[in-house]
Amino acid sequence: MLPDLVMSKVWKIGVAGLGTVGGGLVKYLVEHPGFAPAGGKAVVTGVCARSRSRPRDFDIATFDWYDDPVLLAQSPQTDIFVELIGxxxxxxxxxxxxxxxxxxxxxxxxxxxxxEHGAELARLAEAHGAPLLFEAAVMGxxxxxxxxREAMVGDxxxxVAGILNGTCNYILTEMESHERAFADVLGEAQAKGYAEADPTMDIGGFDAAHKITILAALAFGCAPNYAAAEIEGVERVELLDIRLARELGYRIRLTASAEKAGDGISVRVHPALAPIAHPLSQTVGATNALFIKxxxxPRIFIQGPGAGEGPTAAACCADIADVMTGAVRPVFQKPATQLKTPKPIDAAHRTGQAYLRLMVRDEAGALxxxxxxxxxxGVSIDxxxxxxxxxxxRVPIVLTTHEVAETKIMDAVTRLAALPQVLESPRLIRIARA
Ligand SMILES: NC(=O)c1ccc[n+]([C@@H]2O[C@H](COP(=O)([O-])OP(=O)(O)OC[C@H]3O[C@@H](n4cnc5c(N)ncnc54)[C@H](OP(=O)(O)O)[C@@H]3O)[C@@H](O)[C@H]2O)c1
Structure with a gap:
């Protein structure tokens, strides 16, 4: 039985940022006054955005308006501060x-x-006994x-590895299914509002890197270490590679992964080939997917929306519900004072398979x-x-390698690039682990 105070409390919610996520959250809470996961009620009392006059899907006159999100955060009328500015x-x-x-x-x-600031914010939150929750930040x-943070702490x-950027997955899916070039699909996605006017965060892999950095901290109980993430986006994925990968039985996906080996952790985002029947290849359009091992x-697979008004507002509501029920957890998996910055895994200890595309001169002895x-x-062909x-x-040659130390694959790329018979820089794309 929850205490009477929890059952009857009215929680005053201050929402800063009224765009896709903030607007969706306010609309939901206004339209569902019965949202009362712990008995008590969640009521939006104050809002803040850049423009007071911009048309919204709800009447902002029913809330206290703040020009400054700091004043909304500090207001005695705000019990829970929801930050959706970005x-x-x-x-x-x-x-x-x-x-x-x-x-x-x-x-x-x-x-x-x-x-980028998770560790310092976690210390501040825990020092003041304040929950800091961010379910909507990863996979919507x-x-x-x-x-x-919660269900896996017993193991x-x-x-953790998966597809964490819906825009990139949409672009790769469209390129493959409609045989279209990268720039063409990106332009259309921007025109339809699926991709930002400045798509760098998405297509450069930085958005996925933010998300996998957070998941790594939650999975391994370490400080988020975005600066150490290795990031390669989808800008260099060509339709030719998508076609050749398909002939070899693969699809190309932008994968984000975090892996533990000894006391080291690697956090990476890069395009990767996955066998066509693999759940990552079967994840199409803007959908997100994640494996947890x-x-x-041994293995959990989740798949679902990674963005959008409805899903992200639902995730924010779940966090609000945690506050209302009084659930108390460290911000990451361990108390903030115990979070250590992880060491990167030495490249010499990393192994993998790769796809290599070469353009060679059509002459005897090239192969x-x-x-x-x-x-x-020391690299053998699969x-x-x-x-x-x-x-x-000019003859295009494509090969996949057996599993081998990544340093050997990089050595092979250097040797191949130096051959007089090889006419362009070899294109290397890693193969996702099964
Ligand atoms: N969109 C998604 O599906 C999604 C998914 C997961 C996570 N997120 C994250 O959620 C956050 C919000 O994303 P969004 O897509 O909702 O962004 P958005 O649509 O661009 O909305 C941003 C909001 O912040 C307001 N704002 C901007 N600068 C401000 C300032 N200085 N003071 C007060 N308000 C300010 C804007 O005001 P105006 O309305 O007046 O311009 C707007 O209402 C970001 O951190 C994003 O990464 C988004």
């Missing part, structure tokens, strides 16, 4: 700090803020954060030179595809 620094960070310093619960969807409404997580729970370079690097001769005597 950005790793600036007003979002200052307002979150102001709320936490007063011991006020904070709910946010801001992955950049949590990935698909509950990855609570799964790692030891070995790795543990010691006693022998390629296989010799691979053998010298599958091989030679395409018909292109213009001017």
């Amino acid at each position: 950005g790793s620094d600036g007003p979002a960070k200052v307002a979150v700090e102001a709320a936490l310093a007063l011991g006020k619960p904070v709910v946010t969807a801001n992955k950049a803020l949590i990935a 409404g698909t509950p990855a954060v609570k799964m790692l 030891e997580v070995i790795s 543990g010691v006693r729970i 022998a030179a390629v296989t010799e370079a691979l053998a010298e690097a 599958s091989f595809l030679q395409k018909p001769v292109e213009d001017e005597g």
Whole structure:
């Protein structure tokens, strides 16, 4: 039985940022006054955005208006401060700090803020006994954060990996299914509002890197360490690679992964080939997907929306519900004072398989030179595809390697690039682990 105070309390919610997520949350709470997960009620009392006059889907006159999110965070009329402005620094960070310093619960969807300043914010939150919750920051409404923070603490997580950026997955899916070039699909996605006017955060892999940095901290009980993430986006994925990968039985996906080895952790975002029947390949359009591997729970797979008004507002409501029920957890998996910055995994200890595309001169001995370079690097071939001769005597060759140390694959790329028969820089794409 929950205490009477929890059952009857009216929680005054202050929402800063009224865009896709903030607007969706306010609309939901206004339209569902019965949202009372612990008996008590959640009522939006104050709001803040950049423009007071911008048309909204709800009547802002029914709320107290604040020009400054810090004043909303500090207002005695705000019991729970919800930050939905965005950005790793600036007003979002200052307002979150102001709320936490007063011991006020904070709910946010801001992955950049949590990935880049999570450890210091966790220390501030826990020092003042204030919950800091961010379910909507990763995979939108698909509950990855609570799964790692709460449900997986009884096990030891070995790795988390998946598709965490819907825009990139949409672009790759469209390129494959409609045989379209990257720039063409991106332009259309921007025109339809699926991709931002400045798509760098998405297509450069930075958004996925923010999310996997947060998941790594939750999975392994360490400080988020965005600066150490290795990031490669989808800008260099060509339709040619998508076609060739398909001939070899793969699809290309932008994967985000975090893996533990000894006391090291690697956090990476890069395009990867996944077998066509693999759940990552079967994740199409803007959908997100995540594998969690543990010691006693060997494999969990979750898939669902990663963005959008409805799913993200639902995730924020779930966090508000946690505050209302009085659930208390460390911000990451361990108390903030015990969070350590993880060491990166030494590249020499990393192994994997790779796809290599080469453009070679159509002449006797070219193939022998390629296989010799691979053998010298200690890389053996798993599958091989030679395409018909292109213009001017150029032959595309594609191969996949067996599992080998990544340093050997990099050595092979260097040796291949130096061959006189190889006409372009070899294209390397890693193969996702099964
Ligand atoms: N969109 C998604 O599906 C999604 C999914 C997961 C996480 N997120 C995260 O959720 C957060 C919000 O994203 P969003 O897509 O909702 O963004 P958005 O649509 O661009 O909305 C941002 C809101 O913040 C307000 N704002 C901007 N600068 C401000 C300032 N200095 N002071 C007060 N308000 C300010 C804007 O005011 P005006 O309305 O007046 O311009 C707008 O209402 C971000 O951290 C984002 O990464 C979004």
